[in-house]
Amino acid sequence: DIQMTQSPSSLSASVGDRVTITCRASQGISNYLAWYQQKPGKVPKILIYAASTLQSGVPSRFSGSGSGTDFTLTISSLQPEDVATYYCQKYNSAPRTFGQGTKVEIK
Amino acid sequence: EVQLVQSGAEVRKPGESLKISCKGSGYSFTSYWIGWVRQMPGKGLEWMGIIDPADSDTRYSPSFQGQVTISADKSISTAYLQWSRLKASDTAMYYCATNVLPDQNWFDPWGQGTLVTVSS
Numbered sequence: 001d002i003q004m005t006q007s008p009s010s011l012s013a014s015v016g017d018r019v020t021i022t023c024r025a026s027q028g029i030s031n032y033l034a035w036y037q038q039k040p041g042k043v044p045k046i047l048i049y050a051a052s053t054l055q056s057g058v059p060s061r062f063s064g065s066g067s068g069t070d071f072t073l074t075i076s077s078l079q080p081e082d083v084a085t086y087y088c089q090k091y092n093s094a095p096r097t098f099g100q101g102t103k104v105e106i107k
Numbered sequence: 108e109v110q111l112v113q114s115g116a117e118v119r120k121p122g123e124s125l126k127i128s129c130k131g132s133g134y135s136f137t138s139y140w141i142g143w144v145r146q147m148p149g150k151g152l153e154w155m156g157i158i159d160p161a162d163s164d165t166r167y168s169p170s171f172q173g174q175v176t177i178s179a180d181k182s183i184s185t186a187y188l189q190w191s192r193l194k195a196s197d198t199a200m201y202y203c204a205t206n207v208l209p210d211q212n213w214f215d216p217w218g219q220g221t222l223v224t225v226s227s
Contacts, residue, residue, distance in 0.1 A: 001169060034213035036152075043202065044144075044152060046215040055215070087152050091212040094157060094166035096142070101151040 002027045004090055006099035012107045019075040021102045023088035028068045032092035035064055035073045038101075039084045047086075048073065080106055109133040109207050111141075111218035118224045119193050126189035127221045129203030136184035137161040139205050142214060143177060143188050147199045155201075158186060193225045 003026040013019050023033065031051040036044040046055045048064035051071055061076045075082055083106055088099040114128040129141065142157040156167040160179040167177070179186045186203060201221050204214035 032212070036214075038152070043217045043220060044214070045217075046213060049211065049213045085151070089152075089154070089213065095168040096154050096157070096212060097168075098144075098152040098154055 001095055002029065002090060002097060004088055004097050004099040006086075006088055006102050008102060009100065010103040010105070012105045013078050014107045015078055015080060017078045019078050019082075019104060021073045021086055021088075021104075023066075023071040023073070023099050025069045025071075025090055029090045029092045031067050032090055033064075033066065033071050034089045034091060035062075036087045036089065037082075037084045038087065044087065075104075078104070078106070109205075109216055111203050111205060111216055113201075113203060113218040113221045116222040116224070118226070120227055121193055121195055121225055123193050123225075124189070124191050125193055125223065126187050127201060127223065129186045129188075129218050131184045131186070131205065134207045137181050139207050140212070141179065141186045141203055141205045143175075143186075144202045144204060144214075144217075145171075145199045146202065146220075147196075155188070160184075160186065193223075195225050195227075197223060198225045199223060 005024045007022050033051045035048040038044040052064045063074045085101045085103045110132050112130045137160045140157045143155040145153040155171045156177050158165045158177045160181045176189045203218040
C-alpha cells in the first residue's frame with residue numbers, strides 16, 4: 001500500500017509568515033491528493049482537492065501544488081485562526097491513506 | 108443540505124460488542140461511497156474503510172481488516188461500524204464521511220463524530 005509522509009510534524013510561525021507543509025507519497029498518485037484542516041475539538045474540513053483546487057469558501061491564502069509523489073500546502077500569510085493540524089490524503093484508490101498530520105502553531 | 112448524522116457517544120467494557128451508525132440525508136444515499144475514519148486521543152486521522160451503500164461492496168484498510176465490520180442499510184440510508192469484541196485500544200473518536208460530487212473520493216461532508224470509550 002502507498003504510504004503518505006508529511007513534514008514537518010509540527011511548526012511554529014509568526015502571524016503573517018509564509019508556511020509550507022510537504023506531503024510525499026511512496027508511489028505516484030497523479031493529482032489525487034486532498035488537504036484537510038482540523039481545529040482542536042472540531043471535525044476535519046476539506047481545504048484543497050485534486051492537489052491544487054481550493055474548496056469553495058476557503059481563504060485564498062491557502063494553496064496547494066504538486067503531482068505524482070510530492071505535494072505542498074502553502075499558507076501565504078499565517079493568521080491566528082489557522083492554528084490547526086493539517087492532513088494530506090491520497091484518494092486515487094483504497095486504502096485512501098492520510099498523512100500523519102502537521103500541527104501549526106503561532107509563535 | 109447534505110448531512111451525515113452519527114449516533115451518540117458510547118461507553119463499553121472490553122470484550123463487549125458495539126455498533127455505531129451514520130445516517131445520510133439530503134442526497135441519494137446509494138449513489139456515493141461512505142467511509143469511516145478513526146482518531147485516537149491526541150492522534151491523527153486513520154482511514155478505516157469504505158462501503159458502497161448500493162451493493163455493500165466494502166474495502167478495508169489492512170490495519171482494520173478483521174478488526175471491524177462496515178455495513179449499510181440502504182432502506183434507511185444508514186451506514187454502520189461494528190465491533191464484536193472491543194478492546195481498550197478501540198477508544199477513539201470515529202467519523203463517517205462521504206462525497207456527493209461525481210467521481211470525487213475526498214471527504215466532504217463529515218459526520219459530527221462518535222466518541223467510543225472502552226474501559227473496565
